Amino acid sequence: MKLYSIKGGIKLKQNKFADANIINTLPVLDGELFYYPLSNSFCNNSIPVVEKGAVVKAGDVIAKASETGFSIDIHSSVDGIVEDVTQIKHSKLMHTEGIIIKASEQSGDYSKLAPTKDIVDTIKNAGILGMGGAGFPSYVKFFSSKSKVDTLIINASESEPYLTCDQSILINKADELIETILFIQKELDIKRVIVALEGNTTEQTDKLKQLAKDNSIDIAELPRKYPYSGEKQLIYVLLGRTVKKGELPSSVNVMIQNVSTIYGIYEAIKKSKPVIDRVITVSGDIDNHQNIVVKMGTTVRSLLEKLNLDPEKYNRIILGGLMTGTSIADLDVPILKTVSSILLLNDKSKNHEEEACARCGRCIDVCVMGLSPTGIKNSIMQGDIGQAIDDDIMSCIECGCCSYVCISHRKLMESIQYAKNFLVKDHIAATENDKAVGGK
Amino acid sequence: MSSFLMKLPPHQHGKYETKYTFFILSAAMLPAILFSIFYYGYRMLFAYILTMGVCSFTEWVYESIKYKKDYLERFLEFKGSVTAALIVMTLPPILPYYVYVVAALIASIIAKQLFGGFGRNVYNPAITGRIAVLVGYSSLMSTFYLPTSNILENGLFNITTVPIDAISMATTLTAAKETVASGGTLPILMTDTWLPSFLGFIPGAAGEVSALALLIGGALILITRIGAWRIPFACLTTFLVLATVFWYFNQGYVLDPITQVLSGGIILGSFFMATDFVTSPLYSKGKIIFGIGCGALAIMIRIFSSYPEGIGFSILLMNSLVPLIDRYTKPRSFGG
Ligand code: SF4
Numbered sequence: 174m175k176l177y178s179i180k181g182g183i184k185l186k187q188n189k190f191a192d193a194n195i196i197n198t199l200p201v202l203d204g205e206l207f208y209y210p211l212s213n214s215f216c217n218n219s220i221p222v223v224e225k226g227a228v229v230k231a232g233d234v235i236a237k238a239s240e241t242g243f244s245i246d247i248h249s250s251v252d253g254i255v256e257d258v259t260q261i262k263h264s265k266l267m268h269t270e271g272i273i274i275k276a277s278e279q280s281g282d283y284s285k286l287a288p289t290k291d292i293v294d295t296i297k298n299a300g301i302l303g304m305g306g307a308g309f310p311s312y313v314k315f316f317s318s319k320s321k322v323d324t325l326i327i328n329a330s331e332s333e334p335y336l337t338c339d340q341s342i343l344i345n346k347a348d349e350l351i352e353t354i355l356f357i358q359k360e361l362d363i364k365r366v367i368v369a370l371e372g373n374t375t376e377q378t379d380k381l382k383q384l385a386k387d388n389s390i391d392i393a394e395l396p397r398k399y400p401y402s403g404e405k406q407l408i409y410v411l412l413g414r415t416v417k418k419g420e421l422p423s424s425v426n427v428m429i430q431n432v433s434t435i436y437g438i439y440e441a442i443k444k445s446k447p448v449i450d451r452v453i454t455v456s457g458d459i460d461n462h463q464n465i466v467v468k469m470g471t472t473v474r475s476l477l478e479k480l481n482l483d484p485e486k487y488n489r490i491i492l493g494g495l496m497t498g499t500s501i502a503d504l505d506v507p508i509l510k511t512v513s514s515i516l517l518l519n520d521k522s523k524n525h526e527e528e529a530c531a532r533c534g535r536c537i538d539v540c541v542m543g544l545s546p547t548g549i550k551n552s553i554m555q556g557d558i559g560q561a562i563d564d565d566i567m568s569c570i571e572c573g574c575c576s577y578v579c580i581s582h583r584k585l586m587e588s589i590q591y592a593k594n595f596l597v598k599d600h601i602a603a604t605e606n607d608k609a610v611g612g613k
Numbered sequence: 614m615s616s617f618l619m620k621l622p623p624h625q626h627g628k629y630e631t632k633y634t635f636f637i638l639s640a641a642m643l644p645a646i647l648f649s650i651f652y653y654g655y656r657m658l659f660a661y662i663l664t665m666g667v668c669s670f671t672e673w674v675y676e677s678i679k680y681k682k683d684y685l686e687r688f689l690e691f692k693g694s695v696t697a698a699l700i701v702m703t704l705p706p707i708l709p710y711y712v713y714v715v716a717a718l719i720a721s722i723i724a725k726q727l728f729g730g731f732g733r734n735v736y737n738p739a740i741t742g743r744i745a746v747l748v749g750y751s752s753l754m755s756t757f758y759l760p761t762s763n764i765l766e767n768g769l770f771n772i773t774t775v776p777i778d779a780i781s782m783a784t785t786l787t788a789a790k791e792t793v794a795s796g797g798t799l800p801i802l803m804t805d806t807w808l809p810s811f812l813g814f815i816p817g818a819a820g821e822v823s824a825l826a827l828l829i830g831g832a833l834i835l836i837t838r839i840g841a842w843r844i845p846f847a848c849l850t851t852f853l854v855l856a857t858v859f860w861y862f863n864q865g866y867v868l869d870p871i872t873q874v875l876s877g878g879i880i881l882g883s884f885f886m887a888t889d890f891v892t893s894p895l896y897s898k899g900k901i902i903f904g905i906g907c908g909a910l911a912i913m914i915r916i917f918s919s920y921p922e923g924i925g926f927s928i929l930l931m932n933s934l935v936p937l938i939d940r941y942t943k944p945r946s947f948g949g
């Protein structure tokens with residue numbers, strides 16, 4: 174199929190060591206503690222519905238979605254007893270309110286979701302989030318896409334190094350994926366479905382390709398470049414449609430779903446199973462690379478113990494991919510729905526000191542959003558957030574390419590991320606305040 | 614436990630660093646540097662070492678004061694040495710050593726550090742240094758030599774005194790200017806100078822004579838993609854097109870385009886000086902505009918002014934336009 178080309182992006186070393194043909198399962202130990210934060214990147218403030226000492230089964234709702242903002246139900250991933258409802262650790266938020274459950278003997282079964290008429294409700298009740306890493310609640314995507322979307326894109330491009338978890342699903346769960354895709358296509362009355370493969374996901378996926386062909390689903394093989402998988406990039410590369418600044422994919426009648434998310438939807442719809450586990454890649458500078466099904470709420474520490482990995486041997490541990498993941502200092506943080514991998518690395522990497530911009534222009538060349546990362550960073554450093562907003566700071570997809578290539582080791586993406594999360598809001602509030610005061 | 618390295622994403626970095634970039638740049642200049650040593654003798658080697666020493670030292674003192682810490686490591690970072698090498702390469706070959714020192718001091722202190730150091734300077738330091746001594750020591754600057762032997766024949770230490778083994782001679786560009794000024798005419802095509810100019814066996818500035826050596830270095834810059842191809846491409850194309858036009862309408866009074874491009878500093882300038890990151894535009898469109906400006910001004914200064922060579926002035930002039938160019942060539946964001 175014809176692809177449109179976009180400027181920018183980088184070639185990364187693949188390092189795809191984890192065998193995608195096999196998916197292992199991580200056992201649950203008696204007495205092991207599981208942690209469930211009530212807030213996540215997009216979804217906040219679920220309300221606990223269990224108390225200390227309550228007996229729960231896997232799949233039971235332990236916290237209900239709140240009425241305000243984006244919020245989802247949270248399910249226990251194990252059979253056990255509620256140990257406490259208190260402050261717990263979180264890889265991104267440091268500390269947050271959460272529920273701790275102590276596992277007892279596992280029955281291996283789970284409480285099924287109540288049947289609903291609407292696919293959107295099922296997805297919401299199952300607690301499905303964008304499992305590629307962003308964590309945008311899927312029900313919102315489905316809701317805003319209803320009767321609007323003509324194309325569904327399945328993002329199977331796993332362009333970050335080391336990761337093979339999506340590939341493992343593509344290989345091992347091809348039937349299930351296609352079944353779900355056809356189901357969604359029928360439910361939402363979608364004309365066309367494209368599965369976008371890239372890098373390692375194009376390998377060993379003959380079964381999926383054959384099934385797709387039989388069901389007139391298009392397959393696109395993207396060039397091996399990071400980050401063609403950004404939503405706006407993917408839509409342009411595949412369809413030639415441009416999502417305007419500040420708009421969502423639904424504005425050009427497209428919905429994008431990640432492979433892991435589709436598999437989550439499969440479990441919700443066909444097996445009435447909420448998201449209580451997911452496949453993650455364990456890799457890095459270790460020997461036994463693998464893809465493994467991990468129960469939500471498992472701590473990094475207990476995962477490493479069960480896999481016989483000694484954390485002392487490594488100097489950094491990253492949840493998620495090398496380009497966008499989070500490095501952790503504390504092993505007691507839980508693995509959540511958005512975590513696609515754990516990377517244990519032992520290398521000479523350090524926090525480089527930033528040097529003056531050499532004005533080489535490399536960051537501008539690689540930015541797939543066509544931004545000038547150095548210009549935006551300069552504006553931020555000078556405190557001129559207004560200029561940064563004019564230069565479209567909010568369009569940044571936080572891919573990290575600019576920092577990756579900067580010859581002066583400037584923390585471009587880091588500053589932009591910080592400004593986006595904190596400074597821009599303040600600036601907008603301040604200017605509105607000014608306007609209000611000036612208007613009087 | 615807390616011994617894990619905490620870092621914001623991205624957790625990896627590409628292989629290109631300032632150090633690496635400057636190392637490649639230095640390597641790219643090496644063919645031309647070696648040629649000048651081969652051609653003009655060991656004095657050139659001393660000149661390079663001396664100038665690099667001066668540049669690196671001032672750079673080191675400056676950074677030590679500015680950042681209040683030991684920057685000994687930076688001594689070896691090739692930042693000062695690219696400037697230093699360019700100064701020696703653009704000056705006539707056999708000069709009293711103090712001229713190099715003056716040029717180096719002006720380049721690194723006035724043109725670079727007073728502007729705020731690496732990354733902030735507006736004007737290309739090497740060209741600033743060169744032009745300062747060009748104005749200050751104009752008689753020395755117009756004396757060029759054609760060596761009658763080289764170090765392969767004489768051994769490294771044999772060309773000790775000047776001008777015993779070399780004859781003083783005007784460059785092609787100066788000679789042409791003088792011929793025309795005294796009422797003579799030039800051959801329409803100076804075919805006999807083409808090959809020596811390409812190889813470098815002509816009188817000229819130390820590092821500018823051999824087009825071949827410079828093009829090898831230029832190719833290295835383009836292959837490793839540390840420099841932007843847009844500037845040299847736009848600059849040389851504009852230069853050649855305009856040179857052809859002027860020559861076509863003034864045959865006999867203007868050198869033919871091939872001779873034009875092979876003599877003087879246009880190749881060195883467009884590949885190694887106009888491409889200096891710090892003093893050239895940031896965005897692709899701007900780079901093309903900048904290249905066109907450099908090429909056009911260079912040929913116009915050569916033809917319409919009393920200076921035989923114009924690449925240095927033209928780059929400096931375009932340097933001052935960089936902030937303006939940047940402002941109007943900002944890229945449009947995707948979907949914005
Ligand atoms: S500015 Fe944003 S979108 Fe552009 S390269 Fe940097 S992180 Fe990626």
Ligand code: SF4
Pocket residue numbers: 529530531532533534535536537546547575578579580581582583585
């Ligand atoms: S990559 Fe780094 S040094 Fe180069 S222009 Fe961007 S910020 Fe400046």
